[in-house]
Amino acid sequence: DSGVTQTPKHLITATGQRVTLRCSPRSGDLSVYWYQQSLDQGLQFLIQYYNGEERAKGNILERFSAQQFPDLHSELNLSSLELGDSALYFCASSVERGSPLHFGNGTRLTVT
Amino acid sequence: AQTVTQSQPEMSVQEAETVTLSCTYDTSESDYYLFWYKQPPSRQMILVIRQEAYKQQNATENRFSVNFQKAAKSFSLKISDSQLGDAAMYFCAYRSDIRDDKIIFGKGTRLHILP
Numbered sequence: 070d071s072g073v074t075q076t077p078k079h080l081i082t083a084t085g086q087r088v089t090l091r092c093s094p095r096s097g098d099l100s101v102y103w104y105q106q107s108l109d110q111g112l113q114f115l116i117q118y119y120n121g122e123e124r125a126k127g128n129i130l131e132r133f134s135a136q137q138f139p140d141l142h143s144e145l146n147l148s149s150l151e152l153g154d155s156a157l158y159f160c161a162s163s164v165e166r167g168s169p170l171h172f173g174n175g176t177r178l179t180v181t
Numbered sequence: 182a183q184t185v186t187q188s189q190p191e192m193s194v195q196e197a198e199t200v201t202l203s204c205t206y207d208t209s210e211s212d213y214y215l216f217w218y219k220q221p222p223s224r225q226m227i228l229v230i231r232q233e234a235y236k237q238q239n240a241t242e243n244r245f246s247v248n249f250q251k252a253a254k255s256f257s258l259k260i261s262d263s264q265l266g267d268a269a270m271y272f273c274a275y276r277s278d279i280r281d282d283k284i285i286f287g288k289g290t291r292l293h294i295l296p
Contacts, residue, residue, distance in 0.1 A: 102284070106224075111272070111286055111287070111288040111289055112272065112286045114284070114286075157224055159226060161226070166276075166278055167214045167233070167276065167278055169214075169216050169228045169231055169276075170216075170226075170228075170274075170284060171228070172218075172225070172226035172227075174225055175224060175225075175226075
């Protein structure tokens, strides 16, 4: 158990809809990272937060947004969903520079 | 910009044999960290091993060990006594010591274990 909690585990929704994915990092970890993994693909970095502040952006679409709250949990909001957004979305947390990322079990999003 | 390359999209190994997965990276930084992650069919991301670039000694974790060649920018993973449970996708990752956001993953190597 990595200590990173992601909810929900599965999400099925229709095109055009909006969903929110939630992540609770490991206790003490200030950094939260979001990744997207499409079927049989590598990990695509979306965005990173550190102690409530956005630190880095990757290939995140304008339809996607995220935030990190004072209690350090994070939410990834996906709107105007398209079929191509179907993927596994991972949240990971880290305590400090150089330490490994600890991943949650992911949220599997299916857009129909 | 840093890059991580895993040149073997797929590999197979007989159960109980040894296999080595390759990873090369490109960076101009002198201090950084390297990781191998395992993603089994359950699609969890599991940390396998970690290497600090300033350490010459190769990291080991039970049956997993690395061959870290800093000058060659090579970071291969050796799995000894392969077991069926080792079947997974393996990702090599680079983490900068300067920029916290610089965490780069390779595209992965899918490892099959033959019984």
